[in-house]
Amino acid sequence: MSAPRPPKVAGIDSTVPAPPHTAAPLTGVPSAASPSDAALPPGVLIQDRLASWVSDLTTLHELTERLIKTDSLDEALREVLGAGAALVGARRGMAVLEPADGLGPTSTIGLGLAHADLGTIETVPRGSGSYGRLLDGLPEAGPAPSSARPAHVPEPIAIRDVRTEEGLDPRHREVAARLGYAASYALPLATEEAGRLGAAVWLYDEPAEPDERRRHLIGLYGRFATEHLARLLQVERARVRVATVAEELLPSRLPRVPGVRLAVRHRTGPQGGGDWYDALPLPEGALGLAVGSVSGTGPSALAAMGRLRASLRAYAVMEGEDPVAVLSDLELLLRLTEPARSATALFAYAEPAQRRIVLAGAGHAPPLVVGDHRTEFVETSLSAPLGMLTCWEAPSVELSPAPGETVLLYTDGLLRRTGEATDRAFARLHAAAASVPVADRSDPGAVADHVLRTLLPQGIDPAVEGEDVVLLAARFD
Template sequence: MLDIPSRVRVHVETLLAVQNDMGVCDAFEQYAPAGKPNTMNAPHPSKVAGIDATVPAPAHTVAPAPAATDASPASFANSPAAPHAPCAPGTLLQDRLAGWVSDLTTLHELTERLARTSGIDAALQELLRAGAALVGARRGLVVLEPDDGLGPDTTVGLGLARADLGHIETVPRSAMPHGTLLDTAAGLPDGEGEVMRPDLFSEDGLDPRHREVAARLGYAASYALPLSTETAGRIGAAVWLYDEPAEPVERRRHLAGLYVRFATEHLARLLDTERTRACMATVYEELLPSRLPRVPGVQLACRHRTGPRGGGDWYDALPLPDAALGLAVGSVTGSGPGAVAAMGRLRASLRAYAVMEGEDPVAVLSDLELLLRLTEPARSATALFAYCEPALRRITLAGAGHSPPLLVGERRTEFVETSVSAPLGMLACWEAPSVEFQVAAGETVLLYTDGLLHRTGDPVDRAFARLQAAAASVPRARRHDPEAVADHVLHTVLPDDQDVTGGREDVALVAARFE
């Protein structure tokens, strides 16, 4: 980061001459502090984006010297006309420094706001708003189209309705600025490739359809930049639209270019996160049941939330011989691809054991524990398996370090009393007694993983109380539908804005209503 001392020895004309050939930061680095000048004694500007200073930017009342007429303006506002009178070099330099600090302040604030976005859509909207402010436009659109072909591909507009974007899409791609940027075969160098069209209707050879759409939407000029850097590659293009013929000055283009390069890197990171999340979701869809079985006497519903890294929470429901039903939930320690793979192996094994000896849940979990110790010695897991007989409304279950089921009915909302047991893989030999209980007609049994409790951030006893209260508050008119019960419990226990883990914990929930 940079530190501008209160006194700087700079040759004014030399500094202004090199201003066009280097960025603000480069100029500050080249002209390091030295000595004590006689002509400049103003206090230094306030600290912004790593610059140590104490004074806000003064009003620009001094016209630039003739030798620096092509230099970038010092602030977004145009300097008012001033009489051609000589000005002190120190005053001119102070004016320039104040303008640079103002620009850095703007960039710092805009990049900070962008960095706080955590989703692609929010980041694209912020990019459009900030870019419009920098280039002096009112509307725009950004086309996200990564050149690796992995997606996601989307178009987002600022001040443009969905129908407006549809009209723009009818224009031949090669006639639009973003098409020019995105279809460049060799890509675009970092910081290059801007497309500026200051007066569309006076252009020779303007595509007729583009002319028609521009007239319909009421824009007469455009300025486009590629979302492209050396590290991120080319991931899209942004276009800002002007209501009247116009073009941004060089300083505005320079600031917009700096901001867009930062935005490109940020969007590339969000793309990686989004792709990882989508990949994990696809893996989960393949490993978990694609659909729930239909067993007479029972209605089923399930809910599953996956963390960004992917965890080991799972659920299962499978028909068994003699019109029985097997229900299971569990969780494998760890996160990421390894935990997901272990979860898949464990679930597949439990299904096999359940078919062979499902009427004895203890035997099912004992076999699973032995398999886990032999194949996954570094992991442990919690699991709960319930053998259900819908015709008798009778359930026999065994749990290994897992939370007890919750019964939800007209006359009771209570947890099933289960024996205390260790998770699988924690002891040399797992063993715990099974529990048998009766379910009344119309009651719903909720099986869930610990992630539902952990996401609340409450102590264990308060988390259980919160879950019980949520189940008890299900409206009576909706208790006949397990889908409604599952949704109500999940949304009551975990409102969208009260997940203290930030979605890192997986959640699995199964609701089984007995008729």
């Protein structure tokens, strides 16, 4: 009579022998059972299996918790590579993001591989490399996919020994020998809902492949990772679309007007704010400069910004010599067409030949003059934003920049990105402008770059939530 067999328990069978690995076993995953386990009572085996199941669930929970904290595609791919290496018992790996719809973005991330190593791996014909076969949707040779996996999601591909595997391209064996790996395990980053987003492959230093238990773990993790990557992909594509629309609504290039040189630095936040700028040549060698900000974010704010900027250009051509009249017309248009929206704006009518500027602002931050002998804000009168009062009006201000001085026009986003209180942010902006090296003051672009680096030393990551930033620099000869 055969020995009684313990009943099956949901979870992962810890009695399956583990293959040789080239990295330390995954923390929290029980080791293979010893032959003496066969003599243990059935109840003890059930408890061991339950403990193994709980341990695996805990491990997956910890790894997925770490994954969901990532907020960019490259960061998520690095986390997937590190977690997958621990789950399958490998030391090196590569993840490729290549959405099947062809809309991008694409990316290749390595774990324990230099940039040159990644390039070497990419020289292997795609039909021979395991990750390439997954990206191209080629089915794995061998048993048919299980019914639990969607038909259009390819199976993982395990190459236990690159030297003896049949059907491999000679270039594949050559690259494996050069980089010192002997086996690989490739997992599709794909689900039925998200489609095929990419693939990840882990490399072993010795002939090996993950056992059934580890395959099950990495499969569960891979499906969760794919859904997370799909969400990040949607966010990234939306951010790119918003940034593209915002850039298309703004000038594609700055005009060239004798007596003045222009430079601009502009960044749009991920939700798409309404900050804008403009520079347009006017009759008799004059130049119109404008910056502004529309309340709100997203597509509606971008559309409102485009309408306001286009209208301001028309008003500037008709009556640009009077900045107050330009902003009054703009305020009337905003109040009649978009009564629920407000906006700040600053318009300057410049005559470079005479080095004369007449400007007016509506709830906007004052310009900053930077030169060898002074760094000071232009004293403008306090005024309400457009759309806030029944009738907007404020006096204009005239100034005469000296030869070699640069006038900086900017939006409130530049101040708010500092995270400081308003008065503190103004002080920091003044200090940043005053510290521009003398050698850089002849180049308005260098002046703008120095101010941004000093004011925002961490830079402006377009994927990070925050205000739009506009900095328009005009240097007068």
